[in-house]
Amino acid sequence: MRCPYCACEDSQVKDSRPTEENSAIRRRRVCPDCGGRFTTFERVQLRELIVTKRSGRKVPFDRDKLMNSVQVALRKRPIDTERIERMVSGIVRQLEASGETEIDSAMIGQLVMDALRGLDPVAYVRFASVYRDFREAADFAGVLGEIAGDAIPPREQAAGISEPPNSPAKPERIVDIAVVGKRG
Incomplete structure (x- = not known):
């Protein structure tokens, strides 16, 4: 794994542990050149998902983008980060289990809306205002x-x-x- 600080190609794993109900592995790494410490996550990816946007443009699915949009909706809300992570992982599992390689962005938005509605009504309204373009x-x-x-x-x-x-x-x-x- 490349060091994010000095771009050294070699890093040492200091600690590995399962996270997210054993669906990912968290690794703490140290760079032997600069001594920088960083964390990586290793997840199983069942298939490469492609998202079809409203404009018709196709882009690769990005879990981090999904996580960021959910975190924006939940900003300053009393929701534990583990619950957010479980919610996003559940949405990704639903997308992968659908059997489709091309997913419509509206389907992703609806899954997020359904999850947020059960999690936090304020976050639901925030996300809906952007998703539905109020x-x-x-x-x-x-x-x-x-x-x-x-x-x-x-x-x-x-x-x-x-x-x-x-x-x-x-x-x-x-x-x-x-x-x-x-x-x-």
């Missing part, structure tokens, strides 16, 4: 309604109607949106 407050209201269980019917949401006709106003919905806006 442009106005009504988009947030729809997702908050999904979480609360009283989603606005799609016909009314598409027409820009936040409440069904002849129904009393719900000021709590406005308060919820204001609270999320201040935190987010």
Whole structure:
């Protein structure tokens, strides 16, 4: 393994241990030239996955990119890093188990949304706002309604109607949106 500090081709493994429920091996390494210490992870890769983007462009699947996007959604949330790692590993296993070598980016996004919904509602809303490309407050209201269980019917949401006709106003919905806006 090449040293990330001095690019020496030779490094020594000082410690190896299994992580993530024995699905990866964590190795602590030391460079004999500069003395730099670094960690590497070794994972089994069942097949090479290709992601098809919305634009039609195809790129290799990058687990680190998935992990970064999940971590951005969970930033400053009280979620243990081990739970995040298990969630991402579970998503990768689902993608590999699908049997497909080409995966649509929408499928990955939906798997992340499903996992975040069960893990942390605030992270779910954050990820949804980027994934679904929110442009106005009504988009947030729809997702908050999904979480609360009283989603606005799609016909009314598409027409820009936040409440069904002849129904009393719900000021709590406005308060919820204001609270999320201040935190987010």
